[in-house]
Amino acid sequence: MVLIKTRSGRYIPSRQIITLSIEEDKIPLKGKMVFVYKLVVTLSEPLVPAILGIFLDEQRARKALDHLAEELAGTERGIIDIKTEI
16 A cells, blocks of 8 residues: 655545645745645545645756655555755
8 A cells, every 4th residue: 555645644544545636826935925736636525625835936846746656656655754944
C-alpha cells in the first residue's frame, strides 16, 4: 500500500485518489495577500480535497506534481511525502 502524507499530517491511501490538481489561491502571508499554488488531491471517500503542498511559484508546484506522479508510478508500498514551501 502506498500512503501520501498531506500538508496537515494525515496519511491517505493512494488508491482513494480521484484527481491531482494545482489550484491558484490568494492567502495572507506576513501581512500581505500573496498568490500561492496548492497541490491538491481529491479523494473518493469522503469526496473532499486534501492539500499536499503550497508553493509560491507555479513551476515549483508543477515539479512537485511531476515528482508525485513519478513516485506513484514507481512505488508499490511506502509513504510519499511532498516538500511544501509554506
